[in-house]
Amino acid sequence: MSTAADIQTRPFAEALKDAQARITAHMEMRLAGSDELHAGMRYAITGGKMLRGFLVLESARLHGVPAEAAIEAALAIECIHAYSLVHDDLPCMDDDDLRRGQPTLHRKWDEAMAVLAGDSLQTFAFELLADPKVGPHALTLIRGLAQSSGKDGMVSGQMLDIAAETAGAPLTLEQITKLQGRKTGCLIEWSATAGAVMAGADPAPLRQYACALGLAFQIADDILDVEGDAAKVGKAVRKDADAGKATFVSLLGLAEAKARAQSLCDEACAALSLFGEDAATLKEAARFVIARDS
């Protein structure tokens, strides 16, 4: 796998940095409260890659959606992602001490705060999407986010993950693909299609892009868990391998996992061919996802 420095990521890197700055500024405005709960919510969102929020902003730009609508949806998906990480890090779940190179929320505060900050981040995501600025397709976005993140989406993926840990046998490739599709794929799909949905356009090309991207993202994550540097990744690595957990790397081998990630990246880019040069940044995002070192 090439490293991020080998490839031409400059416009993407700039677009991502710009997205991070805009989402963070909007978050600080929207979550300006001075109490501990607001502080915890801000802490949970701060410092993330904000790839999902970037996908929302880019797909919105591609479809001519007003920036003031797109930013609400971009912050909303980052709130959902942040809440899932805060709850996932809890002692009764993955029991992680480190996230993005910082103490996890229950380490910085305590478990009760982590439960409540996670809960209110989820609530806040739906509050943002119900803002009149989001426009005429807000309900479709809300319904989609609920379906992607709840009992038939992300949370069901977390349940499958827990069930896999307690089961005797490691997962098959088919099972792990299903699990990851729910756990991370659903939210990536929602993010990449959000712009099309807000514009009332056909979300099919972006859905195809997102399906390939989501899987490539997870394969890259498993490769990072084997090859990554904890200091750069910002969280513990080699946890899965040490736990004897089935991953794309353990099932496919490192070389085949890298080849699979590359072909998914090509597939993701091909899905955007009808957008021509307008989709250059999203195509670079796909290349970044499989080349990242954190």
Add this chain to the structure above:
Amino acid sequence: MSTAADIQTRPFAEALKDAQARITAHMEMRLAGSDELHAGMRYAITGGKMLRGFLVLESARLHGVPAEAAIEAALAIECIHAYSLVHDDLPCMDDDDLRRGQPTLHRKWDEAMAVLAGDSLQTFAFELLADPKVGPHALTLIRGLAQSSGKDGMVSGQMLDIAAETAGAPLTLEQITKLQGRKTGCLIEWSATAGAVMAGADPAPLRQYACALGLAFQIADDILDVEGDAAKVGKAVRKDADAGKATFVSLLGLAEAKARAQSLCDEACAALSLFGEDAATLKEAARFVIARDS
């Protein structure tokens, strides 16, 4: 305080029972999935008084809202209420073993399941409200539910509650009124006004009713904690008194707390005078709230 049997509650009791049956049937249809997560979600909703869902259905009936719209909102508020109880019962929060006379969710399953079932109950509430059947005011309902249950509503009330426990001095009457207004009052207000909102009508009278009702409800809860029978209440009693926590009873005394609950009940009923006989059931609900033994 009179007991439930002393007062004329028959039509209310029937209406409540009918609401419970309709909400439960709708829940079983909407949450029919056969996996553990769905089972946990159903468990969390089952057996509740469903007073909030009842308030939604009654205020919807009062405003001529179609039953198929009202039932989505009624189930949604019961999902929010259930999620808050499941997370509140966790060892890192109130650490309760018993709820509605049954083991709490983390006791019946485990903590991870309680976190995830609570999370997906919250998500599901917003999914229900985004259903096209809810009608043209769905976004207003969603925005209101997010504001009532999140960082500026219920969850902020839970934070105040935790802060009060760790603070040295017990709360004043003003502080406890604010805390309870957020922790339980906000959701009762959302429930009672939901019918007016769905109909595009003025929610002010029902808001006034709900404010008085919510406070009366909490005072009655504190009275139950002192006078109640754990077997009937379905959860541990005398927890607050034993913990030396400030309650309406400890601050006002038992007699004054009862008098206050009664005058709030009268206030709630007076707010509905313009609806005449149509609001008889809601008025009885207020009387029930202060007379209940569980």
